[in-house]
Amino acid sequence: MNRFFLRAAAAPLLLALCMLNAHAQPGHPHVHGQVKLDVAIDVRAITIHVDSPLDSIVGFERAPRTDAERKTAQQALAQLRAAGKLFTIDPAAGCTLSQVDLDAPTLGLGKAPPVQAPGHGDLEGNIVFECRSPVQARYVDVGLFDAFSAIRQIDVQIATPDGQYQRTLKRPSARLTWGRQ
Numbered sequence: 728m729n730r731f732f733l734r735a736a737a738a739p740l741l742l743a744l745c746m747l748n749a750h751a752q753p754g755h756p757h758v759h760g761q762v763k764l765d766v767a768i769d770v771r772a773i774t775i776h777v778d779s780p781l782d783s784i785v786g787f788e789r790a791p792r793t794d795a796e797r798k799t800a801q802q803a804l805a806q807l808r809a810a811g812k813l814f815t816i817d818p819a820a821g822c823t824l825s826q827v828d829l830d831a832p833t834l835g836l837g838k839a840p841p842v843q844a845p846g847h848g849d850l851e852g853n854i855v856f857e858c859r860s861p862v863q864a865r866y867v868d869v870g871l872f873d874a875f876s877a878i879r880q881i882d883v884q885i886a887t888p889d890g891q892y893q894r895t896l897k898r899p900s901a902r903l904t905w906g907r908q
């Protein structure tokens with residue numbers, strides 16, 4: 728029996744366990760392939776918080792076991808740290824990347840692990856852009872689909888001084904817009 732078969736057979740069960748966990752414990756069940764973004768547009772900065780299943784970024788949710796897996800993880804983290812390439816903000820806002828904090832306890836990165844659904848792991852990132860005029864931004868081009876082939880959907884909450892917006896990006900659509908166009 729090969730690993731792919733095992734994976735396919737286990738998927739519905741894992742999904743069911745995730746849904747049970749949503750009610751049973753304060754964990755943080757997630758759906759593989761779905762990433763959450765929170766975008767906050769403030770007076771001086773645009774902050775993007777990324778919350779992804781680790782599987783959707785590196786292809787596994789445990790500590791790397793082989794050199795190839797360690798390399799995959801390092802490359803993925805390097806792509807996230809270069810967040811100015813992953814997120815292209817409308818130049819009207821005059822933004823430059825200021826800070827990237829990544830948290831992936833399964834990879835030994837960041838703070839102590841929160842309670843998670845058993846066998847799962849998350850990656851969270853907090854990305855800060857300092858901007859001349861954040862409210863001038865009308866779009867952000869999100870490069871996550873290009874960078875990480877396992878991501879299928881990105882659910883986004885956007886908080887601006889004018890109000891809050893919810894958006895869903897599905898492959899291949901990568902431009903996030905809100906408010907007046």
Ligand SMILES: [Zn+2]
Binds near residue numbers: 757759781
């Ligand atoms: Zn998972």
